[in-house]
Every structure is written in C-alpha cells, then in structure tokens.
Amino acid sequence: MSIESQHPNGEPVTSSGDAQANARRSSTAQISSIVALAVSVLALATGAYQTRLMQAQARASVWPIVSLGLSYFGSRDKGGFTWEVENNGVGPALIKSVTLSLDGKPMRNWDEVFQVLFGHGRENATVSSINGNVLPPSTNRETTIAAIRTTQPDEAKALFDAKDRFKMSVCYCSVYEECWEAQWLKRDVAPVAQCSVANTVQFEQ
Structure with a gap:
C-alpha cells in the first residue's frame, strides 16, 4: 500500500x-x-x-565458362583440324581481349601464324573472329566457334603438331562485369579484376 x-x-x-x-x-x-x-x-x-x-x-545464373581446345583427325587422304572456342556456361561471354603467341612471339592474325609454320599466308583454312564478340552459352544447344578450321591433311597435321608451341589467352566477362581468363588447352579459368588490353598485342582474327 x-x-x-x-x-x-x-x-x-x-x-x-x-x-x-x-x-x-x-x-x-x-x-x-x-x-x-x-x-x-x-x-x-x-x-x-x-x-x-x-x-x-x-x-x-549467367556465369559463362570459356574453354579453348581442338579437334583433329588425320589420314593419308584426308585430315582435319579445328581450333575450338566454347562457352560451356549458362550465360553469354563478352570477349574483351584475345592474345596468341607462337614460339613466344605475339601473333596478330592467322596469316602471321601460317607465315611462321608454312612460309606463306593462309590459303584454304577458314577462320572466325572471336575478339570483341559475344559468345552465347551452350544451354539447350551446342555452341562452338571454330577460330580456324582446315581440311587440308598437311595443314591439319602441322597445326596439331605445333599445338604445344601456341599460347592463347581469352579474357571475357559476364553481363555483371565479372571477368575471367581462359588459357589454351587448360580446363580451369582464372578470375581477374578486369580485362585489360594495355601493353598487349591483340589477336584480331
């Protein structure tokens, strides 16, 4: 109380x-x-x-996964070599930078490659440009760009035999500007802050 x-x-x-x-x-x-x-x-x-x-x-949900590889078959009468660029991810890959070297020397195009390997420019092989393009994902379809393809047996064998002399790097980004670098004949890709072309010789075709 x-x-x-x-x-x-x-x-x-x-x-x-x-x-x-x-x-x-x-x-x-x-x-x-x-x-x-x-x-x-x-x-x-x-x-x-x-x-x-x-x-x-x-x-x-939109991660791209780019890989760089090849397919080759050879015989006495026919042969074939394809330099393959694939996007095995689920989103488009925006290609921002491509470099290619042969025996450590930067190449600008396939004509320069053929000059080193054969002593002349490209004649029969067909090429597709990837630098600056958008590589679609392989979802629900097979998407492979043939950077270079030849059905000439001698060319095919020479390109296949020289595969370890090449180094190729493709830097690409997702639609969210997350970027990675893919290397020739390597399965894994490496994340990078951004794709830079400064102080590089860009491979245009």
Missing part, C-alpha cells in the same frame, strides 16, 4: 514502495527498448544477407 505524507512545504512525499515500482517500470522500459533495437538490427542483417544471396544467385 502506498503511503503518502505531507512535506513541510505542502508537497506530497512518495513512499519507498512507489520509488521501487517506478524503478522497475523504468528498467522494464529500457529492456524493452534494447530488445526492440536488437530485433530491428537482426531484421536488417537478415534482409541484407538475403539480398546478397539473391544477387549471388542472379550472378551464378
């Missing part, structure tokens, strides 16, 4: 029981505020995590 008395100046004096009750109410209010703040922070953190997760899933 609350007991009040009169102060000499006429003001009521609250008993110790009321003071304790007021302190408990104040403490409860502070705890409630702290809990509410913690719940708000947790909700914000959960929302931010879900947003990052959705963004990561969106990026993963």
Whole structure:
C-alpha cells in the first residue's frame, strides 16, 4: 500500500514502495527498448544477407565458362583440324581481349601464324573472329566457334603438331562485369579484376 505524507512545504512525499515500482517500470522500459533495437538490427542483417544471396544467385545464373581446345583427325587422304572456342556456361561471354603467341612471339592474325609454320599466308583454312564478340552459352544447344578450321591433311597435321608451341589467352566477362581468363588447352579459368588490353598485342582474327 502506498503511503503518502505531507512535506513541510505542502508537497506530497512518495513512499519507498512507489520509488521501487517506478524503478522497475523504468528498467522494464529500457529492456524493452534494447530488445526492440536488437530485433530491428537482426531484421536488417537478415534482409541484407538475403539480398546478397539473391544477387549471388542472379550472378551464378549467367556465369559463362570459356574453354579453348581442338579437334583433329588425320589420314593419308584426308585430315582435319579445328581450333575450338566454347562457352560451356549458362550465360553469354563478352570477349574483351584475345592474345596468341607462337614460339613466344605475339601473333596478330592467322596469316602471321601460317607465315611462321608454312612460309606463306593462309590459303584454304577458314577462320572466325572471336575478339570483341559475344559468345552465347551452350544451354539447350551446342555452341562452338571454330577460330580456324582446315581440311587440308598437311595443314591439319602441322597445326596439331605445333599445338604445344601456341599460347592463347581469352579474357571475357559476364553481363555483371565479372571477368575471367581462359588459357589454351587448360580446363580451369582464372578470375581477374578486369580485362585489360594495355601493353598487349591483340589477336584480331
């Protein structure tokens, strides 16, 4: 029971029981505020995590995976060699940079390659440009660009025999501007901050 008395100046004096009750109410209010703040922070953190997760899933849904390889068959009467560029991912690959070297010397096009290997420019082989192009994904279809293809037995064998003398690098990006570098005859790709053409000899065809 609350007991009040009169102060000499006429003001009521609250008993110790009321003071304790007021302190408990104040403490409860502070705890409630702290809990509410913690719940708000947790909700914000959960929302931010879900947003990052959705963004990561969106990026993963359009990841391109470029590989550089070859196909070759040879016989006395016929032969064939194809330099293959494939996108085995689920999103388009934006080709930003291509470099090719033969015996450590940078090449600008297949004519320069043929000059080194055969002493003359390209005559019968067909080529396709990949530098600056968008390589579509292989989802629901086979997508392979033949960078160079020949059905001449001598050319096919010479290109196949020289495969270890070549080095090719293709730098490409996804639609989210995440970039990777693919290497000739290597399965794995390496992530890079960006594709740079500075101080490089670009292979144009």
